[in-house]
Amino acid sequence: MHILNLIRWKNLLMIIIAQVLVKYALFEPFPPLTALDTTSFIILVGATLCIAAAGNIINDIYDIETDVINKPKKVIIGNQVSENLAYNLFFALNVIGIILGLYLSHHVGKSSFFSIFVIISIALYVYASYLKGTVLLGNLLISFLVAMSLLLVGIFDLLPQLIPATRTTQMTFLNIVLDYAIFAFLVNLVRELIKDIQDIDGDYKAGMNTLPIIIGRERSNKIAFAVSMIPIGAVIYFVVTYLYTQIFAIGYFLVFVIAPLLYCTIKIFSAERKSDYQHLSMMYKLIMFFGVLSLLLYPLLLK
Template sequence: MAWLKLVRWYNLVIIFLTQLFAWGLVILPMQQHANSNLLLSAGNFFMLAVSTVLIAAAGYIINDYFDIKIDAINRPDKVVLEKRIPLKSAIVMHTVLNVAGIILALVVARRGGHYSWVLLQLVCTGMLWFYSTHLKRQFMSGNITVALLSAFTITALMLYEPALHGYISQPAIIRTATSAMPNPVWVLGVYIFFAFMLTWMREIVKDMEDFKGDAEQGCVTMPIKWGLQKSEWFTQAIGVVATLPLLQAGIKLIMSGWTILGCYTLVALVIPLIIWMIVLGKKTTQQHYHSAATQLKGIMVAGILSLIIYYIEAHA
């Protein structure tokens, strides 16, 4: 149980489901339009998804390893390293998970004939290490790094599926003599943008929550450099940038006949984000920011679930 807590098993489940939904509901249906079999068959997809989960788990371990002193101040009841898991064991497990993750990605890359693809996983492992040792304590760079890593969850699928590469230069709606279909690259691109923006917001809020411990350890996060109020304003501004395209998309979907997905976008994503931005500045307590970060994760999950509605309406 201590190991599951250390690697944030619940976040790993979300990562796996994100890739599963993107693959099963957007990429896999392309098989009927593809001239050849997809590289990401069930077996290859599973290896790539497990690779992502293993590298993410390793990232959580190394993050906690370098954050022992900060976590002892911010959340002493949740610290498991040293108390229940030896530091040496954590480092060994971090290495094993990273190596296993890269090997699995390498197998899929080899089957695709592009060893260079595995550079994405190598870059991610490097970013996770550098984030834990340096970037997390710096102004804004750590937040953006985690947001990029979150976006890479779906980007990896786009990289490892050659059938998607031909759609990059195509319009948002691909029309034929008998049908019209949303460009899968555009669909996945929307979710990449959504994941990046909301993760960026959540990371800033988590820095607000950890304000005390970060300050005592000499970190220069946004809340420490700008203060809580300015950080709230900045987070709300990011929220507006993320919400406006969703609002426009929801309205256009309804007008285009995608009524269920359009209504879901407005009710489950746009309205909760607006309420979240309004409520964010109501309090400045650690508990309030923790609750705000949790709520934002819930909105992100709601965004992932919208892929189910997309699939239903796209194949109705």
């Protein structure tokens, strides 16, 4: 169980759900030609999970000093799992993920796609070891990598089969995935800003230079408040542009995505205590989950 907590199995489960829904709720019920059969898709999910789990481990290794202050009861490395074992797991999972990515890239006839997994693996290490403690760069990078977990399905399932006869349909579905990836990027970016405010004490003592440390908690709150309005506008634009005739879909997005986003924006404006930011962080996780879950609507909407 300690290993599962170390690799953050709940976050990995979210990746599985997101990728499965893109593949089987968005792509499979409809005409676009796809490259991945069930076995190949499982390999894609496996490669993604291995590299993401390795990223979570290296992040915890570099966060020991700050976690002792910010969340002392949740420190795993050095308590339940030795640092040596954590490093071994980090290297093993990266190697497995990259090997799976290499096989998959050759399988779909796009050997150059292998570099995506290598770049993501390196980016996660750079984030944990350096960029996490910088102003906004770490927030932007990790949010981009969260978005990539959705885009990987489109890259490996649609791009290798892109042909003139079905290009228009395939690009339509790829654009839908891109829209969801942008949503994931924006929601995660707000959550990262909130987590930086929440963890300011431990980050300061560890010598980091996150946004709240540089400009203060109050100004960071205002920036998080401003940024939190962007996903609201993006979702409203998406609903009005693509789903304006689908009453059920509009209702879903209003209740499970837009309303919670508005609630969080209001709460950010008045947040002061650490518990306020913990609550907001959890809310944005739920918003991400319900946003991804909306992919289940497409088999009903596009019949």
